[in-house]
Amino acid sequence: MQTAEQIKTIVREKYSEIALQDKATNAASCCGSGPAGTYTIMADSYAELEGYNPDADLGLGCGLPTQFAQIQAGDVVLDLGSGAGNDAFVARAETGATGKVIGVDFTPTMVQKARLNAEKRGFHNVEFRQGDIEDLPVTDHSVDVVVSNCVLNLVPDKPKVFHEIMRVLRPGGHFSISDVVLVGELPDALRNAAEMYAGCVSGAIQMDEYLDIIRQTGFENMSVQKQKPILIPDEILREYLSEEDLQAFVASKTGIFSVTVFAEKPGGDPAQKAVRAEKRKTEMRNLAAEAGKACCAPGSGCC
Helix, strand or coil: CCCHHHHHHHHHHHHHHHHCCCHHHHHCCHHHCCCCCCCCCCCCCCCCCCCCCHHHCCCCCCCCHHHHCCCCCCCEEEEECCCCCHHHHHHHHHHCCCCEEEEEECCHHHHHHHHHHHHHHCCCCEEEEECECCECCCCCCCEEEEEEECCHHHCCCHHHHHHHHHHHEEEEEEEEEEEEEEECCCCHHHHCCHHHHHCCCCCCEEHHHHHHHHHHHCCEEEEEEEEEECCCCHHHHCCCCCHHHHHHHHHHCCEEEEEEEEEECCCCCHHHHHHHHHHHHHHHHHHHHHHHHHHCCCCCCCC
């Protein structure tokens, strides 16, 4: 079992490599962690979102947190694990010229790439800072919205990250975070594999534990905005598991899921919180309707 510092070193080295790869290479792997021919977690496309910049999209992530973040004009938005700036630039389109976006990443190569992307586009209200999301370089009570995409599962001390989110959010502020969680146990060979850790899988914790951490930190009005299964092909699992262990893992029915979670910090304007609650209800109804259409499509194989 690696120590927290060993895990951070693994992630920093892997994501330094990822920053220098193109999207096609990253999208062909688990969070960009391996060579083409492995698999991808990311199945959602940013292409339809306003503010999307292909140069900043490295093909990483496991959801679309900015789609559900209810960012308003003038908001200060914080992106945890900002990479090359993909979610930060989408957030900028929503917060507008009167708002501000701060991206934090602890990989110097990623920060450099994101700053270059912002400079090329003349984005003066988007700032990228190098730092650890367990100890954010952000002032107390200074942020309206926090977003993050497939990053917290890479962090050894997840409760500390949520305490940091609570610290930097203004009263009534909220987060929308996409992450990888488990239902059931991973085999030790998968959990201890460096490639699978940097690939967003072996660092994941149980879904119930993840949601409990959010509650215990003091957040309220928590909801799972989206959930989808992540299926790892057998040929990938065989790189880490014997045939016997693979069959045992399949029989265990362990589930690996991408979830997008919303929650609010207590306080703030009750009227604004009520408006956000209604928006979340609408989003959930729309998602349910879309899922039903997809499932019942001719030839979908699920009806």
